[in-house]
Amino acid sequence: MNTIGIIGAGAIGSAIARALARAGIGADISNSRGPAPLESLVQAIGPTVSAVDAAEAGRADIVFVAVNWSKLPAALAHLPAWAGRIVIDANNPLEGNPPKLVDLNGRVSCELFSELVPGGRVVKAFNHLPAALLGSESAR
Numbered sequence: 001m002n003t004i005g006i007i008g009a010g011a012i013g014s015a016i017a018r019a020l021a022r023a024g025i026g027a028d029i030s031n032s033r034g035p036a037p038l039e040s041l042v043q044a045i046g047p048t049v050s051a052v053d054a055a056e057a058g059r060a061d062i063v064f065v066a067v068n069w070s071k072l073p074a075a076l077a078h079l080p081a082w083a084g085r086i087v088i089d090a091n092n093p094l095e096g097n098p099p100k101l102v103d104l105n106g107r108v109s110c111e112l113f114s115e116l117v118p119g120g121r122v123v124k125a126f127n128h129l130p131a132a133l134l135g136s137e138s139a140r
Helices: 013-021 034-047 069-076 109-116
Strands: 004-007 025-032 049-051 062-065 085-088 121-124
Touching: 004 013, 013 025, 013 034, 013 049, 013 121, 034 049, 049 085, 069 109, 085 109, 109 121
Parallel strands: 004 025, 004 062, 025 049, 062 085, 085 121
Antiparallel strands: none
């Protein structure tokens, strides 16, 4: 059975964890501050989700990445080699409030993301769904 890690515990990352938990699928979720601040989140989601550090989540067979665009390089910098593992890019190149598109100098976001996870098999998914829908019962 494949292991699943989630890097990023914000709106999208926690919605992915909830969707997996509803299906009875286990996952490890992480953020930049370590597992302790995630304990109330994982208790609310249920017993199939565990709070871990980013390196542990990054070792999973399948890794979802849902991090603010400007924080991606730091979030992915010290993780284990990807070595052909599946990395799901759930990010959008948006920053600010209200969100504005980041200038990618004519490149596409998935191309830039792929450079941050060398050796990973990148899948672009879930970035088009609002977190409220993704985390809801209707997302089944």
